[in-house]
Amino acid sequence: MQSRRWFGGAGFSFADDPVTETLSQAIRGTGEELDREPDTGVLFGSLRGSVVGLRYYTGVVNKGEMVSLVRQPQNPYDRNAVMVANVYGSQVGHIKRELAVLLANIMDNNLARVEGVVPFGVTNQFTMSVVLSFWGREENRDAVVRQITSRSFKLQSGPTGFMCADGSRDLPRKSVLLTAEELKNAFDNLFENLMDDKIGEREAVEAVCTPLLPHQKQALSWMCACENNAALPHFWEVKGELFYNTLTHSSVRERPRRVRGGILADDMGLGKTLTTIALILSNFHHGKPLCEPEKSSPEPKASTTARKNPEGKSGDGDQAEVSVAPAGHSPCMRANQAETQVVCVESVDVVQEDVVEDGDKDWVSEKKAKGRPQGGKAKATTTKKAAKTKGKAVSTSRKGGAVLEDLDFAAALSGLTQGAPQKKSVGKSLVSPVEAASSQSTDDPAARATLIICPLSVLSNWLDQLDQHVRADVKLNVYLYYGSERNRDTHFLSSQHMVLTTYNVLSADYSGSASPLHTVRWLRVVLDEGHIIRNPNTQQSKAVLKLNTQRRWILTGTPIQNNLRDLWMLVAFLRLKPFDVREWWNRVIQRPVTQGDKTGLQNLQALVKCVTLRRTKTSRVCGRPLVSLPERSVRIEEVELTQKEREEYELARTEGRTTISRYVAEGTVLRNYADVLAILVRLRQFCCHPGLLGKTTTHTGVVAVTPAELRERLIMKLRLVLGTGSDEECAVCLDSVRLPVITHCAHVYCRPCIAEVIRSEQEQARCPLCRGQIKASELVEFPLEEEEEEESNLLENWRSSSKVEALMSSLLRLRSEDDSIRSLVVSQFTRFLTILEIPLREEGFKFVRLDGTMSQKRRAQVIQEFQSDAPGSPLIMLLSLKAGGVGINLSAASRVFLMDPAWNPAAEDQCVDRCHRLGQKRDVVITKFIVKGSVEENMVKIQRQKQDLVEKAFGTKNPSERKTSRVDEIRALMEL
DNA sequence: ACCGCCGGGTGCC
């Protein structure tokens, strides 16, 4: 079941097209990506050298510990200098001069990566040995060996002197290798069976009005434990005075603390949002509730404050009071304050319990150690300052600072801003950037708000769920940080219970100066649909890593799309030391695992297990399924083309075959990728409706004569690639293409991405996909022309098609049998959806439409309309496959019509999951329309074959093999 | 002695 994740290639970007998808995958494995492809290197050998200058630096290393080698070309004493640092980045010393010359040469010319292990640790205060191993691409082996021997160093073949992961000394590493199949299975199951029966259940606080299901209580219990538990994390042991990491063999003086958070990777529909809401309300400081309903309050007031829709307009079904917190104006100033509504329970007594938040515990023990048990100067100061800056005097004090904070926070929450300030306010700089930067590691009582970051498409879902699950008489301050009018006041943001925002807003803020979100000290940051940040090169990912927070959570249904590399960003966000530094991740986890090392895999499994909770729809709690979803069945409906359609199709097919077979013969299939893609797309469009083709009739594959012709042709190809409604992946950023441009060699990229390539490579700039020469002046943009005219043209000269008829007869039959059943009609081609509107209208179906071009506001309206059970609400939703992918809930539908096969079966599944999820009452029936004797049939065949393939799993095949199988697929598609 | 040897000063890059 899970194996289908493997073939999802681009995952959430839904690059449905085989050519696009795997081609860029193939490219990823080829280019000069040594640094980014740590798993592709081979070991050239190793040699013994020495580290000098130890006495000048503080970095310590143990026997067997790994060290990193960092070039220092700016070193004033030697431009060849190579610095040696330990796992935590502290400098240990330098590589001895003569050896540094060699390393500098190898490193600067990118001939090999050099990794160091210290075999004996520090034996004197001046120098020590280091074993250097050289990793690189096979074609560089000779050069490296020559460099080494010409400087009369001796390269030992193999990893002699390499330390074993178990710490045994200086023996050749005996790694147990796994077969590709074992590896694939292990990887597939990496996120399975993580359910530890030992985790208990925990009820949510009263403020949560929806009863949690057993598995949700388990998740809550687990999440609270993750946030509160102070036990040593995995791979750490106490060794005398120090703490010792068994993987890197490093030790540190300060007690390493467990990641305060983790990955909640439950399947879609198991209630990750609800569980997270429960967590936020149930586990504030010291494991106490955030706030509770006032029990004595006779009439609960429905007031969910500081809340607005993305568009600033109140949603229709929104029962709670919706108020916009105006910029620069604190909601605390509202007149109808009812301070008693919020009771923030946070007792200081907890400080003395066993399980407390680390910061406080550390503080207590620190004070004791200093023999000042009741002191706590530093703490008291911060607290006072916090109180002071809020202009709030607090007189009651039970025990030290904590109670002050509590009252202070309660006051802040309930809006007692006009209390009598005894000292003058220091302005709104409650959180100064300096404080923020310096308070990373310690527990921070000022951190109070939870920041939720999600894709725009699920923002409204969070608001709905908060309404639904939080008791109306709980006054929860939720601020939607979105839109140009958003309140950027950090004091205001810090004082919220929750702040909701999107990845885009976050990265937009980040790119500016003084990002408010990066200034606030958060209690908790939650990344919803966290796999969005799997590519570490994106602005979003960089922005996310820079957030200042105590606790970190990732919510995702698909923790790994198809590669181990996807995991790194998640690990980095969680600050899973030391793997948040790429080198250690690569050396300890990624390369060993990719090369089939059993120990590496075990380490990876342990690592994942200690931060992840994942249950699937088929998981069981105490022998019972988590949730009982209705059945779901798939039937394939074969569609026969009419005589006329068949003739048209065959004409196009023959033409396409001729072109492609020529490319195959020439071995230029991949170079002519855009043409091949165009042919395939055209055939797929023919299968749906001839009107999909638009004016893309130009003959492909003929060399253009004039620049104008070439330009026209490129624009046409660009339109083909983009206009299908399927998503395109940029081979540079590996994300959906934004601001698309097409190169003269007919490859599509984001303009900024390819511009950067050209800028950095200058005259030698080459197309990342085909290595053809590219110039900035030759990039062609999509002209913003009048598509409307074409659209109306489409509708005026209306004709039906076999597939349209097949759908219509199904829908009509369905309506006559049961007119309460709602359907999703899904296509990758948005134009097809437009075409389908005509017969639907003709037959008097009420329908709505959801596609990627619609604004968020419109989407929310449409979904609400469709989900509503009011009489006269629509029976059908026309849905573009891409738009149907993420987060949305369409459980009102129980029939799905997949109009055209997608390349990525996972995309289809995701789409079906929109309705086959919690809340679905009926059995779900999925109908796939496949035109008999067409590319569609071949696509389905190849999909099935893919599912059976094993070796694709880890990307263990080398790039040329992958390219070959890609060509084979195209041949199979065209029956060549 | 335009050497060798001795012993003190010194020390990353």
Place this chain on the structure above:
DNA sequence: ACCGCCGGGTGCC
């Protein structure tokens, strides 16, 4: 560094 290297002092045994 319980080294190596440098450079000054010194000089048969």
